[in-house]
Amino acid sequence: MVDVVSPAASAPPALRVEELVYDYPDGRRALDSVDLEIGQGERVALLGPNGAGKTTLALHLNGILTPSSGVVEVGGEAVSNESLARVRQAVGLVFQDPDDQLFMPTVAQDVAFGPLNFGVPEGEIPDRVHRALAAVGMADAADSYPGHLSFGQRRRVAIATVLSCEPSVLVLDEPTSNLDPAARRDLAEVLDSLDVTVLMVTHDLPFAWQLCPRSVILDAGRIRADAATPEVLADSALLAQHRLELPFGFDPGPRTQ
Amino acid sequence: MHIPDGFIDAPVAIAAGAVAIGAVALSLRGARRELTETSAPMAGLTAVFIFAAQMVNFPVAAGTSGHLIGAALAAILIGPYAGVLAMTVVLSVQALVFADGGLTALGLNVVNLAVLATVAAWWVFRGVFRLTRGRLVVAAAAAGFVSVLAAAGGFVVEFLLGGTVPLAGDTVAAAMFGVHAFIGIGEAAITALVVAAVAGVRPDLVYALRRLRSSDPAVSPAAAEKVTA
């Protein structure tokens, strides 16, 4: 495992998953003894083909799914019924389709939804909403109807809906899917400016290369690789084995940042 | 088509409003059982579906076409209580946002199209489903047909009690039931075809099957967990 951002010695990892097994209700095994530890402030890409179990893993990280066996810890605290509200506040999940994430009639209501449920006093809500929207460059959209925003704007507002909960970990499911190149660049800038731990489920290898120093490959429910992103992307045999592919002409040299 | 303001006199319209409020309150209690914790988004998206489905034209002949009312479909797909709520919201949004259906006639429209149609559809569905030993399509068709007649029946009663129009009650009744028997055939066909289509791909989404066939292993409670899988 590559420690790119070394966490303070005493701080517990932001996320820790140990021997996580999950079987679908029909008995198929979705996750097969997954081990993963993500330090505070790390940015990690979770790569893998369709059906690898990436989204299923993400849904365990804030207790939407309950493991068949194994442990999930958030900031050192095990996910359980008792810790559920704290865990869901601490781990912000951004789903793939912003139309699923943005279910309220207005943007501001959507951004306020989490904080209101997590018991933030109503007096602090407007400020929270404003800061979260400002962080993704959408402060002017507070009063809008989500259907009037572009897809890229909706994606950014979707991120604001969890930022307003002030999470310590952001889990993004395919954040660049369906984005045009300009919206993709805007999103990269937004994500790069955030001061949180990030786990990003993606097929978009250049995006992972740009933002995440570390990459993990999940395939058929198991972790297959866990290393520095340039190293993972340079291993063409590994990529091919897990149906991952760099865009034509893309050279994953050392990151220049 | 929804009753406008002034078509039925004020006392009957207000009484219907009270009946509608009572029925909706009962449905709110019942829906908690039907939908467990998934309630709001499922009932909400079903209301959206009914609204969108009403906009789809089914060609009849010579350029004319009909469309779905949807009460029977709602009852079968998400259950009678949640169905009443979804239909009530559809009618309320049509009145408040689209000026379709009078504001003071909302109670009348809810009683006819959301309450009577949905509840009658559910009873008939359940009866026919048991009688035919689980013939889903037949039960759905019967429910669709009866839902329209039940709504028409509600209108006839309201008309007899508070009609502002000098037409003989029996004439109106005969005309309403005649026309609506015809409309009911269309509703029966659409309801049966749509329910069959849904049951073909995701039988676990059909409330009536979950409820009435709970011993059937093909529709096990496990299917409900597909939600997040």
Next chain:
Amino acid sequence: MEGLYLAGDSRIHRLPAQVKVVAALFFVLVVVTTPRERVLAFAGYAVLVAAVAALAAIPPLRMLRRMMIEVPFVVFAVLLPVFGLGERVTVLGGVSLSVEGLWAAWNILAKATLGVAVAVILGATTRPQDVVGGLARLRLPALLVQITGFMVRYVDVVVDEATRMRTAMAARGFTARHLNAWPAVARSLGTLFVRTYERGERVHVAMLSRGYDGSAKAWSLGTSPAGPTVWATGLALPAAALAVAGAAWWSTW
């Protein structure tokens, strides 16, 4: 969802949605309880409605177009004097009309038209999302507020999906002209339901992820509460209607 909304910044637009909904309902209640013989009262109501429409800056033609929704009932009303029962009068040299039918036609036309006009003004000056907030402020049960909110939020999404499905069918040569198109159209509706329901499932997961506990607090956020002055402003319309009704009553017109 757009509904009938016409963007604007008039005083009517600025009134909180809950006030407008209640005012519209009370106004129409006054209208429908007015005996049809008080013809001048209806003229008074029409003046009030026209004044509010003017305050809201709704172009008259637009207003009329939106009111077309009541045309089927107009046709029905026009036929009433022909088919109505009871005493008849002869007009235009030989056309026999039912007196009671004439009154009934007038009653329906006047009341339904005033009702639809007020509803059009309500729709034109109130964004659908604010109607949801207004209903939440009127303490509608949480589940009903939420269902209404999802409806306002997702109608466009689902209608778009239905349109894409229809386009895909048309691209493969499908035309819906006869009864034999029904199975295919119904199948597409079945698919639409499955997709819509699955979206509901995903929305539910997204809500749980953000601590959803069933309450409807968030749905009224961003809508303004209405103080006594605002309520008084809004309820001036039904109050004026009541005054008109009273005047018409005493003057025995």
